[in-house]
Amino acid sequence: MSAGGPAGRSGAHGPLRGREPxxxxxxxxxxxxxxxxxxxxxxxxxxxxxxxxxxEVPDWEALREAGRAIRAEATQRLPELLETLEAQVVARGGTVHWARDAAEATRVVVNCVQATGAREVLKVKSMTTQEIGLNTALERAGIRPVETDLAELIVQLAGDTPSHIVVPAIHRNREEIRQLFRQHLPEAPAALGDDPQELAAVARRHLRQKFLRAPVAISGVNFAVAETGTLVVVESEGNGRMCLTLPSTLVTVMGIEKVIPRWRDLDVLLQLLPRSATGERMNPYTSMWTGVTPGDGPQTFHLVLVDGGRSRALADxxxxxxxxxxxxxxxxxxxxxxxxxxxxxxxxxxxxxxxxxxxxxxxxxxxxxxxxxxxxxxxxxxxxxxxxxxxxxxxxxxxxxxxxxxxxxxxxxxxxxxxxxxxxxxxxxxxxxxxxxxxxxxxxxxxxxxxxxxxxxxxxxxxxxxxxxxxxxxxxxxxxxxxxxx
Amino acid sequence: MVGADPARPVVNARTVVLGRLRRALQPGVVPEPIVRAYRQAGPSPPGAPALLDRLQARLLDLGAGVRRTAPDTVAEVIAALLAARGATTVVVPAGLPRTFVPGAVVDAADRPAPTLDQVDLVVTGCAVAIAETGTLVLDGSPDQGRRALTLVPDWHIAVVAAARVVETLPEAIARLDPTRPLTFISGPSATSDIEFRRVEGVHGPRTLDVILVTTGG
Structure with a gap:
């Protein structure tokens, strides 16, 4: 993709379009x-x-059926739900931006970051930011994006692209990751082995000081509850919690289809997602926040709502x-x-x-x-x-x-x-x-x-x-x- | 709304996107009602002994430590854990009973979050616990504190009153206030990003201990 232009439009390769059929x-x-x-x-x-x-879940099929209906309702009521979400986020101290396409979305995010003066931003794993080519756009604006999810960090260090939605470095084995870390991370000891425990410990050391000092973080979102304005991020490592809690400014990028009608819908979706995604009864950490909470977490919060072809899909x-x-x-x-x-x-x-x-x-x-x-x-x-x-x-x-x-x-x-x-x-x-x-x-x-x-x-x-x-x-x-x- | 780029007001994108979405949908289509045939609650009432057993088993599975105790011996159990690990600096939120950890530093709103990195241990309460998944939920109440408090220190002890233990996720969702900052914690931080092997202890606290406080003794 060229400079965050609408993905695939030009016939060039980009986050949504490869080089060959x-x-x-x-x-x-x-x-x-x-x-x-x-x-x-x-x-x-x-x-x-x-x-x-x-x-082991006795009501799995009932959950799937309810999940289907909740997500179908969300698509059928999309414009109205987005307006409600916006009103709730704004009422609780957040700022909401809209973007028609990838280029506009990256421009909005770059502007939000530039307003803080930060030259480096932390990122929570987010497919939507990959889709819009955000890292390239940040780099062009002289801002260094640092991926904090272990797999995304591996992908970034390798100059690679994600090959899986939940486990983006699934194509790399432990030996390849060991070599990458030794090559790129100053925290990696010379005698670094290929034990995943050891490799994860290097990532912890590498990112710790960044978490404690970074002024800005960028996240995606798993669900956005329209009726309350609550945003939900599901993760494992704690890098999400770090980014959603410690920086003073948080920019969250969301594909508009992520909205769900009501709080209670999380009954269903928070059971379906972790079991389907990683085979866990519940993922280690889930964070939820609504606008800005005085004295707790980022005091400046931007939510960027991205269309990026979703309205076109909705028309079919x-x-x-x-x-x-x-x-x-x-x-x-x-x-x-x-x-x-x-x-x-x-x-x-x-x-x-x-x-x-x-x-x-x-x-x-x-x-x-x-x-x-x-x-x-x-x-x-x-x-x-x-x-x-x-x-x-x-x-x-x-x-x-x-x-x-x-x-x-x-x-x-x-x-x-x-x-x-x-x-x-x-x-x-x-x-x-x-x-x-x-x-x-x-x-x-x-x-x-x-x-x-x-x-x-x-x-x-x-x-x-x-x-x-x-x-x-x-x-x-x-x-x-x-x-x-x- | 803030127009980040004055040359292209953001409000314009809003109008365009909402217009596209409205045109994409056929007017007058009413979404079908959501059939909630799933379990809204388990058979056991909150705090039932069977639930405590289940929560304990799940937490152990996830790599957390679990102790059970009566209300008047919480401080002793914490003291024993502290002695065993040799922790010296402990921080607690302002609303945690002072008797739990005598001598602990009480968190203050003006304390910069990065300084929590010098603390060995944080001890907090817990809003709701879910037995079926081994999940603790913190909601920022005075006995749980701000989110950074339970994130930066490498060791977290959560004191969970039996009455706050429910069986299923829907029971927890019904009890929580969505406008508070919420953290769902299921075991110590972990990753499966390398060959899909689960590794415990990444960025969040690497050690999680849970003290279940039972009124029956």
Missing amino acids: FPDAARRALADTQLRQNLARATRTIRARRAEVVG PIGREALRCIRCSACLNVCPVFERVGGHAYGSVYPGPIGAILTPQLTGRPGDRVTGSLPFASTLCGACLDACPVLIDIPQLLVHLRGVARAGARQGRRPPSPSTLAMGAAAWVMADGSRLGWAGRAARLGRRLPAAGLPPLARWLRTRDLPTPPPETFRAWWARTRRGRS
Whole structure:
């Protein structure tokens, strides 16, 4: 991306757009055996932990259903909820800024920092600030951003980009991290080993004095409660608490879809998120604050509300479902494609199944050869839907966005009509025998889902019955009964 | 609202974004009601012995220490912990009973937070504890103090009254005041960022001890 310009707009690479289409990037990633080993080990661990702590919750499905409804309500009431949130934050001493796109958001943040005179700012891990290319914009303004989350620090020291939403350095193993620390951190002893405990201790020493002295911190947010103006940051290491508590100025950058209607909704979301994200019953630290509290924490607080393509996604009645996402990464960890190619192959700060449906919508260039290739980075196996704590029908959105991509590529920038989309998707599926096989399997998966799971067809279906796909597709039957004969 | 850049007033972005969002939504669509079929509370009332056992087990799992004691022996338990670790400087919030740690420094609003780095230990109360997840919640009440107090020192002892122990997260959410600064603490600070192996003790207090105060003795 060029200087915080609207991501992907120019056709240049940036936080949401890689240098090459997914198939090319994936082919190279697949050749990296070290990467595949690192990923396989880490995703296997996460999957096992998640399965264990989800399995012990007797009302998990009721929580998912409530989570889905809460997040759906948030998207349906988005403008009104944002106004309420703004009023509450302002009433409690905060300042609220709005930004149409990445460039405007980074400009607002740079201005907030410049007003304090600070030359260095601490950052809490935040996907939204990665999305808007904030670090590049700060550096251009002569302000040094210091990532304080361990994984983000690793990514920053390596001059890397995040490859996972929750564990951004998942592609690095302990030996690589040891070398990075020895090379870049003066606090690292010459005899530094590769024990994760030892490596974490170096990060603690490195950041301690910065936490105690920094005048400004920048954070993201996991949830923003409209009715109370309360912001929520979920974390593990305590770097979040440090940044949200010790500096005198706090700038929080938030994608507008992070708002939730009411305080009580945290009942649900604070159960779904930690178990889905890191496989913990509860993450070590969660901080909540409302505006400014005299005598406790930053006395100057800015909240920056970023659109960055979210309003465009909202305008697509199918695509908007992606805005329900709470960034837990459960879909990445169960995805057979992600596990093999890793996050960088997607070329976006949002990789994996959720990234494949979010990225082309946020960039607004569905027909682009790079971002438009992402919805095709899936076998439509349905594991992502099974894992999603807010029941986003990712396979359905992938198929929908494949249609959008086809239509977009054919028609340039003219928005395609719904029928063009449907035919585009059908044409793509039927153009290739293996795709048709997947589609048949996907349709059978659909047998388990209510017809309401097909919003594009909902009106059409009101007067028609959807033929129930057979338990076994013709192709599967053929393969089973004719095995070895052809 | 503050327009950070006078050349492009921020209020303009607000109008544009809200306009885009309103155009994106079909008018008159009423969101479906939220069905809260999940557990709003566990079967045990706050402070029930089963809850204390569960909280203790979860805290131990998370790497925290746990002691149980009657109200009149809290000071003795703290003194024993202090002696065992050899802590010399202790800070407490102004609202913590003075008898808990005789000789402790009382935190003052004008004390710069970085100086808390020279303190060995902080002892506080606790607003609510959640048994199911092993979580303590601090809400900045006078017995818990400002957030920096429980963050900068490397050792935190939380004194938890049995009556404040609930079973589930929704029970805790219902009891909390969202306008106060809140900190949910589930064990000592930790990270899983390296190969997804859990490592305890990063930036927050590396040692967490919980004293459960039971009225039944």
